Amino acid sequence: MSRWLRWLLVVLVVLASAGAGVGAWALTRDTGSDLPEISAYSHGKAVRVGPYVYCNVVNLNDCQNPQNQGQLSVTERYPVQLSVPTSIGRAPWRLLRVYEDERNSTTTIYRPNTELAVTIPTVDPQRGRLTGVVVQLLTLVQDQNGELSDAPHAEWSVRLAWP
Template identity: 85%
Template sequence: MTRLARWLLVVVVVLASVGAGIGAWALTRDTGSKLPEISAYTHGRTVRVGPFVYCNVMNLNECQSPQTQGELSVNDRDPVQLSVPAAIGRAPWRLLRVYEDERNSTTTIYRPDTELAVTIPTVDPQRGKLTGVVVQLLTLVQDPSGELRDAPHAEWSVRLVWP
């Protein structure tokens, strides 16, 4: 191989590498800042919602607070089908079900990689009408007394509207 051929080959490889790098950057530049969304579906209608608050898991004082809240019309016949993306489901997450009397609210914690969708009846025989659902991403924190407890570092909220 002549010296000119080797030089041309090096130029082609460098240009191809630069092109691949620019292409990868162009494809991923907007996805890094997009926060996960949850979705809720009932009676033929879906709502997708971003987080109400989203904090850095390593520094819970560093937060984005878009205060986004979804709204979904419900009835007593059709359950709500809640879906979370893998970005949420691969971590421990908590589902809060809020009822008319908030003292009757319930909490379920899902272990990582176990659930991406949950079906929730809109009426509970003991608790009454469901008025909202909240999804929280959890992290362990140490409280002032030294005890470890879970705390949300991100939260999504859907308000349920009754006719």
């Protein structure tokens, strides 16, 4: 094999390696957010959504406010399947179910490591149509009187769209 052909092969191998490296970097580079996402599914449609607000659990004044809100089309025939990642499920989290008359909204608190998925009917016989779901990560806070209560330090929201 001639000397120039060997050099050409070396150059081609180096260029191919560099191209593969740049391609791998482009496919795996940081998308700007490593915040958890929830997902909601109903009747063949799914939505993944990042947080509406996400605060530092130690300093609730240190927040990111991307204000993401998902939207999912629903009907009365098919429930919503809500899924949270383990990063949410390993902590205490709250599920708010919002109905047409917001005074009828309900709240369920899940203990750490107990639930990663919840099935939610889109119509409640007493409350009516479900219009949204909200997932909140909870932390304990102490008020100026020394009283402890839970407060959300992160929140995800999915609005339900009816035909």
